[in-house]
Amino acid sequence: MIAPQTIDDLPTPAILVDEERLERNILGMQRACDAAGVELRPHIKTHKLVPVAARQLAAGARGLTCAKLGEAEAMLASGAREVFVAHSLVDPRQARRVARLADSLDDFRVAATGAEQTLALEKLAEKAGRKLPVMMAVDTGLGREGVRDAAGAERLASLIARCAHLELRGFYTHEGWFYGAPFSADDARLEAMLESLCAIRDTIDPGLPLWPGCSVTAHAIAARSAGRVRAVRPGAYVFGDLALSLVTGVMCPDAIALHVLATVVDKPAPGLALIDAGSKTFSSDRTPSGLFALPADGRDIAVSRVNEEHGYASGAGADALRVGERVAFVPAHVCTVVNLADEVMVVRRHEIAARWRVDARGRSQ
Numbered sequence: 001m002i003a004p005q006t007i008d009d010l011p012t013p014a015i016l017v018d019e020e021r022l023e024r025n026i027l028g029m030q031r032a033c034d035a036a037g038v039e040l041r042p043h044i045k046t047h048k049l050v051p052v053a054a055r056q057l058a059a060g061a062r063g064l065t066c067a068k069l070g071e072a073e074a075m076l077a078s079g080a081r082e083v084f085v086a087h088s089l090v091d092p093r094q095a096r097r098v099a100r101l102a103d104s105l106d107d108f109r110v111a112a113t114g115a116e117q118t119l120a121l122e123k124l125a126e127k128a129g130r131k132l133p134v135m136m137a138v139d140t141g142l143g144r145e146g147v148r149d150a151a152g153a154e155r156l157a158s159l160i161a162r163c164a165h166l167e168l169r170g171f172y173t174h175e176g177w178f179y180g181a182p183f184s185a186d187d188a189r190l191e192a193m194l195e196s197l198c199a200i201r202d203t204i205d206p207g208l209p210l211w212p213g214c215s216v217t218a219h220a221i222a223a224r225s226a227g228r229v230r231a232v233r234p235g236a237y238v239f240g241d242l243a244l245s246l247v248t249g250v251m252c253p254d255a256i257a258l259h260v261l262a263t264v265v266d267k268p269a270p271g272l273a274l275i276d277a278g279s280k281t282f283s284s285d286r287t288p289s290g291l292f293a294l295p296a297d298g299r300d301i302a303v304s305r306v307n308e309e310h311g312y313a314s315g316a317g318a319d320a321l322r323v324g325e326r327v328a329f330v331p332a333h334v335c336t337v338v339n340l341a342d343e344v345m346v347v348r349r350h351e352i353a354a355r356w357r358v359d360a361r362g363r364s365q
Contacts, residue, residue: 005352007345012263012326013277015337015344017239019353021257023055025238029218030059033232036222041065041084043213043235044075046335048360049344052238053078063107065213065233069097070363072108077359082107084135086172086213086233088145090120095127102130109169113137113145118159118166125165133169134160135211138200140193141177150203157204170209170230171201178216180288183248185220194221198228216248241334242287242294258344259296259328260337262311264321273321275303275311277329282306283336293329303329 007016033040039062044053053064053075063082066072072083082105089098089110102108112118112134125132136156137146147153153171160168175193197210212221213233221232236244240256262277282292282303292311293303301321305312313321321327331337338344339361346354 006350007261007347007352010261010345010352012261013281014261015341016259016261016328016347017344017356018257018259019346019348021255022052022238025240025255025257026052026055026059029234029237030056030061032219032222034060036225037227038222038225038229039063039231041082041211041213041231041233042238043067043086043233044071044360046235046338047238048074048338048358048363049356050075050077050359051354051356053080056238062231065235068363068365069094069101070365071360072101073097074360074363076101076104081105084109084111084172084211084233086111086135086137086174088113088117089124090117092120092124092127095124098124098132099128099130102128102132107133109133109135111135111137111145111172112156112160112166112168114147115156115159117145118156118163122163122165125163128165131165131167134166135170135172136160136168136204138171138173138197140173140175140197140212142174143177144174146173147200150200153200153204168204168208170211171197172211172213172233173197175212175214175217178214179243179248181248183216183220183250185223187220190217190220191224194224194228215244216250219250236334239334239338240330241337242291242330242332245330246291246294247287253296253298253330256296256330258331258334258337260293260331261326261328264313264323264325264327265310267319267321267323271314271318273301273313273318275313275327276309277303278306278308278310280308280340281337282311282329282331283333283340285331285333285336287332291332293331296328296330301327
């Protein structure tokens with residue numbers, strides 16, 4: 001009988017997903033939403049995995065949020081019946097794909113992010129031969145897409161009303177600017193954001209739903225929604241990373257479910273060890289203090305520089321590392337790490353329980 005494969009048998013770099021922590025994170029967010037009477041429509045751009053989406057839906061998620069059509073197409077296999085593509089669709093070449101998605105789902109929504117984009121979306125919808133429900137984007141501080149104030153919302157709502165193939169069905173925002181600093185549930189900025197979002201919505205139609213979306217704020221918004229928010233759309237909460245644990249402080253280190261297993265391959269100078277995971281594994285994303293990754297076991301080293309295939313591990317504990325030693329790291333930003341991987345290893349008490357292909361890897365169209 002062949003012994004079960006363990007973490008020790010894996011080549012590196014490898015992406016490890018702790019199954020028990022993943023399940024706790026999925027259930028914890030779902031319980032928080034259920035307790036508040038708020039729908040959970042998680043963003044799959046973090047995990048890009050059909051098995052994770054299926055678990056989220058089985059736990060009670062109402063639907064899924066996707067970044068691109070390709071992600072939505074990949075997630076059909078999860079059994080999702082409701083999908084929101086939270087991106088600025090404008091290309092009429094996508095009409096056939098939009099039509100197929102609309103026909104495959106009970107509720108397929110797209111985003112209206114600005115006047116010119118909405119006009120292009122109307123032409124796309126006309127070519128698809130479908131009337132599409134749209135969610136209006138509201139910029140609440142990130143400085144990206146969306147209306148900036150009530151007057152802008154009124155103008156865009158009026159434009160949507162004149163489009164024969166579009167129907168306004170709600171408002172959404174990505175409050176990603178909360179990622180930059182420590183966050184607490186009583187943060188005054190959160191209440192100000194919610195009040196502003198409600199005021200913009202109420203100018204158009206108080207009965208339309210609000211769908212904010214950010215893993216930093218999701219628990220707090222659900223807890224204080226008081227009927228104001230219909231759904232939240234967090235993504236990174238399923239795995240966690242340094243942004244959620246070290247920077248914002250909304251996730252405990254022992255809740256982080258994804259790690260990058262790397263091997264020390266050289267020690268070229270005192271205080272420096274090179275590992276076999278660089279920007280092609282961690283991506284180029286880093287924390288505000290410049291860290292690409294930290295060891296999961298808390299030792300005093302940090303990946304503070306990367307080349308394509310090398311990570312530079314420095315710090316007081318670097319000299320104690322041995323060539324050939326394997327270290328599990330928490331990445332700065334988990335979404336980009338998963339998108340760079342072909343597969344993740346699902347770990348259950350040091351054994352490899354499953355290998356999951358990253359179904360929506362590279363689905364950027």
